[in-house]
Amino acid sequence: MGIRYEDFLDTAYEPKESDLVCSFYLEPADGISWNGAASRVASESSNGTWAELDVEGSVEDLSATACAIDEESGQVTVAYPDALFEPGSMPQILSCIAGNIMGMKAVDRIRLLDCKWPKKLVESFPGPQYGSAIRTEILDAGERPATATVPKPKVGLNTQQHATVGYEAWTGGIDLLKDDENLTDQSFNPFEDRLIESLAQRDAAEDETGEKKSYLLNVTASGNEMLERVDMAAEHGCEFVMVDVVTTGWGAVQQVRERCERHGLAIHAHRAMHAAFDRIPTHGVSMRVIAQIARLCGVDHIHTGTAGLGKLANEDTRGINEWLQSDCHGLTDVLPVASGGLHAGLMDQLLTELGTTIAVQAGGGIHGHPDGTHAGAVAFRRATDAAARGESVENAASDCPELARALEKWGTETPR
Numbered sequence: 471m472g473i474r475y476e477d478f479l480d481t482a483y484e485p486k487e488s489d490l491v492c493s494f495y496l497e498p499a500d501g502i503s504w505n506g507a508a509s510r511v512a513s514e515s516s517n518g519t520w521a522e523l524d525v526e527g528s529v530e531d532l533s534a535t536a537c538a539i540d541e542e543s544g545q546v547t548v549a550y551p552d553a554l555f556e557p558g559s560m561p562q563i564l565s566c567i568a569g570n571i572m573g574m575k576a577v578d579r580i581r582l583l584d585c586k587w588p589k590k591l592v593e594s595f596p597g598p599q600y601g602s603a604i605r606t607e608i609l610d611a612g613e614r615p616a617t618a619t620v621p622k623p624k625v626g627l628n629t630q631q632h633a634t635v636g637y638e639a640w641t642g643g644i645d646l647l648k649d650d651e652n653l654t655d656q657s658f659n660p661f662e663d664r665l666i667e668s669l670a671q672r673d674a675a676e677d678e679t680g681e682k683k684s685y686l687l688n689v690t691a692s693g694n695e696m697l698e699r700v701d702m703a704a705e706h707g708c709e710f711v712m713v714d715v716v717t718t719g720w721g722a723v724q725q726v727r728e729r730c731e732r733h734g735l736a737i738h739a740h741r742a743m744h745a746a747f748d749r750i751p752t753h754g755v756s757m758r759v760i761a762q763i764a765r766l767c768g769v770d771h772i773h774t775g776t777a778g779l780g781k782l783a784n785e786d787t788r789g790i791n792e793w794l795q796s797d798c799h800g801l802t803d804v805l806p807v808a809s810g811g812l813h814a815g816l817m818d819q820l821l822t823e824l825g826t827t828i829a830v831q832a833g834g835g836i837h838g839h840p841d842g843t844h845a846g847a848v849a850f851r852r853a854t855d856a857a858a859r860g861e862s863v864e865n866a867a868s869d870c871p872e873l874a875r876a877l878e879k880w881g882t883e884t885p886r
C-alpha cells in the first residue's frame with residue numbers, strides 16, 4: 471500500500487479511549503493549506519514522511535490522525551494510537567508528539583498545548599510517590615502551604631554560610647531549605663559537605679522548633695553521578711532530592727524516580743529552561759504539558775509560577791495547578807510550587823489566586839529582609855499562615871514586627 475501524508479487527515483475520526491489526544495496551535499506556512507499543515511503534523515509525528523511510501527503490513531495501526539481543525543483559533547487535534555508508543559518511555563513519547571514537527575517548514579509556528587493521556591499509557595508511568603501529601607507525610611504543614619526558601623546569593627555562599635542560612639530560615643518558621651538551580655557540586659560549596667552540614671542544622675532547627683524540617687538537595691548531574699547523589703541523600707537522612715528536570719532530561723528524571731522509590735525520597739522539580747519551550751505563546755511546548763510530563767514521570771513538587779505576581783513570566787498557573795491536582799487515571803497529585811520574586815506582601819493575592827494546596831518559595835523575599843534571614847523567614851511564614859486562614863497580611867503585621875518591616879520595605883510590589 472502507499473502512504474501519503476494526506477492519508478493522516480480524517481476530520482470524521484472520533485478518537486478512541488486508548489488514543490493519546492494532543493491539541494496543537496498551528497500557523498501554516500505560506501502556500502500550505504490548513505489540511506496540508508495538519509496532515510503533515512500527524513504524519514511526521516507518527517509514521518509518515520514527506521515522500522509517498524510503499525510498505526506492507528500493519529503500519530496504518532501506527533498512524534496518527536489529524537481529526538479536528540479550527541482555523542479561527544488555530545487549533546488542530548491529533549489522535550495517536552497507543553501502539554505507537556513505548557510504554558513508560560517519556561523520551562520516546564516526546565520524540566513523537568513534540569519532535570521533528572517543532573521544526574517543520576510547513577508550519578511557521580506550532581505549539582503543543584495540551585494532552586489527553588489514555589489510561590494504559592498513564593499506567594505505564596509511576597507518577598508521584600507523595601504529591602501534596604508531603605505536607606503531612608514529611609512535614610507538619612497540615613493543610614497550609616508548605617514554605618520554602620533558597621539561599622541567596624544563589625551561588626557563592628560557602629558550605630558553612632549555606633547551612634547557617636538554612637538554620638536561620640528553618641528556625642524562623644520555614645519548612646524547606648532549597649538549593650538553587652545552579653548549585654550542585656562546586657568547589658566553594660561541595661555537594662557532600664553541604665548535605666552533611668545542612669542536615670546537621672536541620673536537626674538542630676527541628677529540636678529547637680519541634681517542627682519537621684527538610685532539605686531540597688539539588689542532585690542534578692549527568693548519568694550515574696546523579697544516582698549516586700540520590701543514594702547519598704538517603705544515606706544521610708534527607709527526605710527529598712531536587713532535580714532540574716528540563717536541563718537534566720526526562721529519561722534521567724525517570725531514573726531518579728526509580729532510585730527514589732527504593733529510598734522513599736520525594737522529588738522536587740525545578741523547571742529552569744522551561745521558558746525556552748513555553749514562553750512564546752505560539753510555539754513550543756506549553757508549561758501545562760511540561761507539568762503533565764513531570765507528573766507522569768513522578769515528581770512530587772513542580773514549579774508552576776506565581777500567577778503573574780512574581781518576577782518571571784508565567785503561563786496559566788491556576789489552570790496548570792488544577793490539572794496537577796485533578797484525577798488522571800488514579801495518579802497521585804503533585805504539589806505545585808509558586809516561586810520567583812515572591813515576598814510576604816504578595817501572599818494574600820497569591821493564595822486568593824491559587825488556594826492553599828501549594829508550596830510557596832522565596833529567596834530574595836526572605837534573605838533581602840532589612841533585618842536578615844531569620845526575620846525574613848518569620849515574616850514570610852506569618853504572612854503565609856495568615857493568608858491561608860483568610861486573615862489579611864496587613865492585619866497579621868500588627869503583632870509581628872518582622873512582617874511589618876517586610877511590608878514597609880516591599881508593600882505589595884511585583885518585582886522585575
Ligand SMILES: O=C(COP(=O)(O)O)[C@H](O)[C@H](O)COP(=O)(O)O
Nearest residue numbers: 773775782809810811812832833834
Ligand atoms: O531562585 C528562584 C527564586 O528566587 P527569588 O525568590 O529570589 O526570586 C527560582 O529559581 C525560581 O523559583 C524559579 O522560578 P519558577 O518557580 O518560576 O520556576
Ligand SMILES: [Mg+2]
Nearest residue numbers: 620624650651
Ligand atoms: Mg533559582
